[in-house]
Amino acid sequence: MNLAELAPGESATIAEIDTRDPAVVRLMVLGLVEGASLTYVRSSLGGDPLEFRLAGAAISLRREQASRFSVVPVGSR
Numbered sequence: 920m921n922l923a924e925l926a927p928g929e930s931a932t933i934a935e936i937d938t939r940d941p942a943v944v945r946l947m948v949l950g951l952v953e954g955a956s957l958t959y960v961r962s963s964l965g966g967d968p969l970e971f972r973l974a975g976a977a978i979s980l981r982r983e984q985a986s987r988f989s990v991v992p993v994g995s996r
Contacts, residue, residue: 920992922985923969925959931990932956943987950974951988 957973
Protein backbone atom coordinates (compact mmCIF):
# COMPACT_ATOMS: atom_id res chain seq x y z
CA MET A 920 0.00 0.00 0.00
CA ASN A 921 1.19 3.55 -0.65
CA LEU A 922 0.29 7.02 0.65
CA ALA A 923 -2.03 7.70 -2.29
CA GLU A 924 -4.17 4.70 -1.28
CA LEU A 925 -4.92 5.82 2.29
CA ALA A 926 -8.43 6.85 3.28
CA PRO A 927 -9.07 10.22 4.97
CA GLY A 928 -8.22 10.02 8.67
CA GLU A 929 -6.09 6.91 8.21
CA SER A 930 -2.61 6.91 9.74
CA ALA A 931 0.41 5.01 8.46
CA THR A 932 4.13 4.56 8.89
CA ILE A 933 6.44 4.94 5.90
CA ALA A 934 8.07 1.58 5.19
CA GLU A 935 9.90 2.13 1.91
CA ILE A 936 10.60 5.00 -0.50
CA ASP A 937 11.13 4.91 -4.27
CA THR A 938 13.89 7.52 -4.63
CA ARG A 939 14.18 7.51 -8.44
CA ASP A 940 12.28 10.81 -8.60
CA PRO A 941 14.40 13.81 -7.50
CA ALA A 942 11.27 15.51 -6.12
CA VAL A 943 10.78 12.58 -3.75
CA VAL A 944 14.34 12.93 -2.47
CA ARG A 945 13.60 16.60 -1.75
CA LEU A 946 10.50 15.59 0.24
CA MET A 947 12.65 13.37 2.43
CA VAL A 948 14.36 16.52 3.74
CA LEU A 949 10.94 17.63 5.04
CA GLY A 950 10.69 14.50 7.20
CA LEU A 951 9.09 12.00 4.84
CA VAL A 952 11.55 9.24 5.72
CA GLU A 953 11.27 5.53 6.55
CA GLY A 954 9.72 5.10 9.98
CA ALA A 955 7.89 8.44 9.95
CA SER A 956 4.21 8.33 10.98
CA LEU A 957 1.66 10.52 9.25
CA THR A 958 -2.07 10.90 8.77
CA TYR A 959 -3.94 11.49 5.53
CA VAL A 960 -6.15 14.54 6.11
CA ARG A 961 -7.92 15.22 2.79
CA SER A 962 -7.50 15.92 -0.90
CA SER A 963 -8.48 18.96 -2.93
CA LEU A 964 -11.74 18.97 -4.88
CA GLY A 965 -10.11 17.40 -7.94
CA GLY A 966 -8.40 14.73 -5.84
CA ASP A 967 -4.90 16.15 -6.26
CA PRO A 968 -2.92 17.27 -4.24
CA LEU A 969 -3.31 15.24 -1.04
CA GLU A 970 -2.80 16.75 2.41
CA PHE A 971 -1.00 14.85 5.17
CA ARG A 972 -0.23 15.72 8.79
CA LEU A 973 3.36 14.93 9.81
CA ALA A 974 4.80 15.95 13.21
CA GLY A 975 2.19 18.69 13.59
CA ALA A 976 2.77 20.16 10.13
CA ALA A 977 0.55 19.94 7.04
CA ILE A 978 2.30 18.67 3.91
CA SER A 979 0.68 18.53 0.46
CA LEU A 980 1.83 15.97 -2.11
CA ARG A 981 0.80 15.27 -5.66
CA ARG A 982 -0.82 11.85 -6.00
CA GLU A 983 2.09 10.69 -8.21
CA GLN A 984 4.64 11.61 -5.52
CA ALA A 985 2.54 10.04 -2.74
CA SER A 986 2.45 6.76 -4.66
CA ARG A 987 6.25 6.48 -4.30
CA PHE A 988 5.99 6.08 -0.50
CA SER A 989 5.09 2.54 0.60
CA VAL A 990 3.34 2.54 3.96
CA VAL A 991 1.97 0.26 6.66
CA PRO A 992 -1.40 1.45 8.03
CA VAL A 993 -1.52 1.89 11.83
CA GLY A 994 -5.24 2.60 12.34
CA SER A 995 -7.90 5.23 11.76
CA ARG A 996 -8.70 8.42 13.61
